[in-house]
Amino acid sequence: MASDEVKVIGAWASPFVMRPRIALNLKSVPYEFVQETFGAKSELLLKSNPVHKKIPVLIHADKPVCESNIIVEYVDETWSASGPSMLPSTPYDRAIARFWAAYIDEKWFPSLKSILKAEGEEEKKAVLAQVEEGNALLEKAFIDCSKGKPFFNGEHIGYLDIAFGCFLAWLRVTELAGGHKLIDEVKTPSLSKWAERFCNDPAVKPVMPETATLAEFAKKIFAKPTA
Amino acid sequence: MAKEVILLDFWPSMFGMRTRIALREKGVDFEYRDEDLRDKSPLLLQMNPVHKKIPVLIHNGKPVCESAIQVQYIDEVWSHKNPILPSDPYQKAQARFWVDYIDKKMYEAQRKVYASKGEEQETGKKEFIEILKTLESELGDKPYFGGDDFGYVDIGLIGFYTWFPGYEKFGNISIEAECPKLIAWAKRCMQRESVAKSLPDSEKVTEFMAMLRKKFGVE
Numbered sequence: 001m002a003s004d005e006v007k008v009i010g011a012w013a014s015p016f017v018m019r020p021r022i023a024l025n026l027k028s029v030p031y032e033f034v035q036e037t038f039g040a041k042s043e044l045l046l047k048s049n050p051v052h053k054k055i056p057v058l059i060h061a062d063k064p065v066c067e068s069n070i071i072v073e074y075v076d077e078t079w080s081a082s083g084p085s086m087l088p089s090t091p092y093d094r095a096i097a098r099f100w101a102a103y104i105d106e107k108w109f110p111s112l113k114s115i116l117k118a119e120g121e122e123e124k125k126a127v128l129a130q131v132e133e134g135n136a137l138l139e140k141a142f143i144d145c146s147k148g149k150p151f152f153n154g155e156h157i158g159y160l161d162i163a164f165g166c167f168l169a170w171l172r173v174t175e176l177a178g179g180h181k182l183i184d185e186v187k188t189p190s191l192s193k194w195a196e197r198f199c200n201d202p203a204v205k206p207v208m209p210e211t212a213t214l215a216e217f218a219k220k221i222f223a224k225p226t227a
Numbered sequence: 228m229a230k231e232v233i234l235l236d237f238w239p240s241m242f243g244m245r246t247r248i249a250l251r252e253k254g255v256d257f258e259y260r261d262e263d264l265r266d267k268s269p270l271l272l273q274m275n276p277v278h279k280k281i282p283v284l285i286h287n288g289k290p291v292c293e294s295a296i297q298v299q300y301i302d303e304v305w306s307h308k309n310p311i312l313p314s315d316p317y318q319k320a321q322a323r324f325w326v327d328y329i330d331k332k333m334y335e336a337q338r339k340v341y342a343s344k345g346e347e348q349e350t351g352k353k354e355f356i357e358i359l360k361t362l363e364s365e366l367g368d369k370p371y372f373g374g375d376d377f378g379y380v381d382i383g384l385i386g387f388y389t390w391f392p393g394y395e396k397f398g399n400i401s402i403e404a405e406c407p408k409l410i411a412w413a414k415r416c417m418q419r420e421s422v423a424k425s426l427p428d429s430e431k432v433t434e435f436m437a438m439l440r441k442k443f444g445v446e
Contacts, residue, residue, distance in 0.1 A: 051328060051361065063317060070323045077316035091303035095291045102293055103277060137277065 006031035007059040009045050011038065013217050015109075015166040017056040018207050019068040020075060022162050023086065025203035027079040038221075068166075069101050072159055086158040093145070097152070100141050101163035108134040109167060112182075115174050116222055124178070131182060138164065139188040146190075150197055157201055165198040172211040173218050232257035233285040235271050237264055239435050241386030242294040243282040244425050248382050249298045251421035253305035295326050298382055312379050322373060325365060326383035332358050333387060341390075341397040341436050342443045352398050356405050363409040370415060381416055385426070388413040392429045393436040 006024065008031050010017030024031050036042055036055055048057045048064035058065045058074065065074045076086040087094050111130040118124040145152045145160065152160040168183075175182050185192045199208055209217075232250065234257050236243035250257050262271055262281050274283045274290035284291040284300070291300045302311040313319050336358055339351020362384065366372055372380035391402050391413075403410045416422050440446040 060317075065317070065320045065324075067324055067327055070320050070327065073323070074316050074320040077319065091300050092286075092289060092291070094303065095296050095300040098296045098299070099292055102296070 004061055007034055008032070008056055009034045009036060009042070009048060009059070010056040011036050012207075012209060013214060014055060015170055016068040018166040018204075019162050020056050020058050020071040021207040022157070022166070022203050023072045023075040025206070026086065026157060027075060027082040029075070029079055029082065069105070069159070069163055072162055076159070084156040084158075086153060086156075086162070088145075088153065088158070096141075096145060097158070097160040100138070100145070100152075100160055103134075104138075104164050104167075108138070112167065112171065112174060115178060116218065128178070128180060132187070135182060135188050135191065139191050142190050142194060146194075151194065157198065157203065161194075161198055165195070165204065168195055168199055169209050169211060169214050170218075173215045176211065176215060177218070230256065230258040231287055233260060234258070235260050235262055235268070235274065235281050235283040235285070237262050237281045238427050239389070239432050240281060241390065244386030244389070245294040245382050246282045246284055246297045246301070247425035248385070248421045249301040249311060251424055252309045252311065252377075252382075253301060254308065255301070255305055295330060295383065298379065302379075310376075310378075311382065313373055318373065322379040325362070325372060325380045329362075329380075329383050329387075333384075337387065337390065337394060340394045340400070342440055342445055344445045348398065352400055355394070355398075356400065359402065359406045359409055363406045366408060366412055368408075371412070377416065377419060381412075385413060385416045385422055388417075389426050389429050389432045390436065393433040396433060397436060397440065 006029055008017070008020050008024070010021070010033065012035065021031075021033070034042075034044065036045060041053055045055065045057060046053055048059060049055075049066045052066060054066070056066075056068055056071060058071045060074075060078070065071050072086065088097060108131070111127055111134060114127040115124065115131060118127050142152055146154065149155050151157050152164070157165075171182055181187070183191050183195055198204055232255055234243070234246055234250070236247070236259060238261055247259070260268075262268060264281070267279060270285075271281065271283060272279055274285055275281075275292045278292060280292070282294055282297065284297045286300075286304070291297050298311060312322055332354075336351055336355040339347055340355050343351055369375075371377050372384075394400060395402060417426070437446065
């Protein structure tokens, strides 16, 4: 591999994999997308991420970087001259962005996933309430972070936009499956507008799967084996 | 008048220890406040409404939550001395990866070692030793995780060292036998003033763990 070539090991449906791809697109960095087969891990993946054996992995000049949010910061720092900064300019605002990204991964996404897996009305109601609570927090966070600008990061898409926005396709699939709107003009007006801006951005569009395609895929992987 | 930097913390917390060490590495004067976690202060609840957890770093009235985020914040604000994160983006990504690894793996595993019994404890012990061996392998023959200089990953891990005697006592394991290089590394870190000042006495931590075991009903 040439000394500065970039590869992303991943899968089209994974929101985590979308993160480094969006970041690379924002910096106009060409890369080879190496897709893993669902259910089988390649030699390259196991060699590049021996600790977690998970996607995404970014390989730059033969050196692997793992963990999606860490990869985004790496891309931002390495190609800092190729596009606007993905993190805010002050240490405090950066700490806030990192806080919400961590919250999204540790609390928000697990509760979103549980909606699709929830069995029975009671459980579904409880998880939905959790997600809605989280969305309310993120709606406020958006207002605080964006300070009137179009994105969490201000004028341009950044780290926190990517950390949250990558889940929008799965969010739409969950809404369809459950018949419940999670992000909309009434409950989360700012996030609703932000979501549209984010999904239509040229750096995001090519890597965000179509809701219908993702819904089909979700049916397959969440299919419960018949007794 | 209130100090510019306040740390809401809990003395045995290996996460709080990270922030204490980082502040001391930078020579930052701060007010340490110990929280009673069964009766959290209004300030804690106000400053960390999302998680209601310690540590919380309050700088000029504004809160920063999550220990790893606090350490990065401290490194960026007080950038004049003792850099904590490497400046090279690749090295930085590696440092972040390992602290993230510690955050994802250590806490659950170590809890099982001293606060569970039977099958759960045996599984926990195996996992815990695996994790320590992985970290030891990453350390290799370097004096510190980042190389010659004390840094982010060292700060991320060293707080757990005060809990080691407790794991050994209640888990019936010998960490020194399993991971001698890691113990050597820990002793090296303890030589550092910022670490020695920020870590509580191991004996007190072990007593605290004994109390928790009673509370969890494993004693």
